[in-house]
Amino acid sequence: MSNLESLFQNYYEQINNKHSSLTKNESLEAYDSLTESLTLGPQAEFLLQAQIRPHFGKKGVNNSPIGTHPDFIALESTRATQNHYACTLFVDIKGSTRLSLLYDLDFVFKFKNTVIQACVEIIRSFDGHVHRLMGDAVMAFFGGSSTEKEDAIADAINCSITLRAILEESIKPWMEKQGLEAKDFGFRVGCDFGDNHEVIWGSFGYQNVGEVSAAGLPVDMASKLQGLARKNETMLGQGLLDYVNWPEKYSNIKTRVKNNSVENLPIVTPNLTYKDNSSLNYKMRQLSYLNCLEFSALPRDFRERISGSQIKANSHIEYKCFSIVDEEKKEYISSSRFLDPDISLVFEVQAQTANRLLFPLKVCFTKTNHGVATPIEERDIEQKNLSGTYKRNDLINIVVQLLHYRK
16 A cells, blocks of 8 residues: 555556446456456455555455355344344445536446445455445444454454545545546445344345344444544444443544534434433544554555654654563554453564664653553553663664553
């Protein structure tokens, strides 16, 4: 993703050189040619995955088909049900309807289809399972029997951040270069988590007119959250926020201006009620995109271009994080997964000495722990842990061990 600006353009060209208006015979010939070419080289379907997955430590490609989640295929055409957690994500493309009034219909199809395909591939890049395409929207589930609940949430959050990054830094610039109206175009994302006792899976409908899907308040709320999201924003639901003790730094309360004053919107509206007419007051928060870029595993130089002064990149300085489990040192990629409590982390920083850096260099490590497991006196507070000054003839390799907390 080093040249993200051209990512969508390349993807559009790869996808749409296969699309054209053909006769039936020409379509069969094109299909045979395409099938043959796919056996000789990488599939266009997985081009985005090849760009994204390595940054987050994910190997290979996710080629899961749309439809029934592979863990629940046994439920197809049966009356059986199964309780199992789900992290649900809804993505809606905003501002695409008007394109049909402005541009040629064939182009509108190619563009919208490429955007949908990009959404699908970004979701699959984070091991998400695309459940359904609904016009300009995509519904997906994260997690499964072999995935920790917290890690499913991490994948969904990383997916949301990457969706916006590719939209704003690749798709919209491409639209502007093509002379397309891009100001109203964007994504709206809703995401929520439901634990095993809150989500039930089963076969809806009939044998030939049905699907295996999930039901439960958190699943429904993901759709409502998407509808409440502003353009290019992600709304997180109470189930997700509470399960991982989501830090306040990485979200904020949605606001709106009403009667010349700012009004906070901390809960999903309209507010649902229980049988006794008491209010649900389901909490929601807006994902803080710029703050989340600080921990994202997306390339640092790319994140610097988005965030400005918040993040700095230098090709002469490299740092990594390692977890120590059973005395085994293993690289940990930022935000790629949750760690167990009391895991020791080793941070290593290396700086090349043959460069134009202004020596001496000062290295300072800062840690901030969040969540109820963190002692109150240090919760959400930046702590300076190690600092030092190093001359040009020093081989810089600083190591510090910190504690990582989670729910």
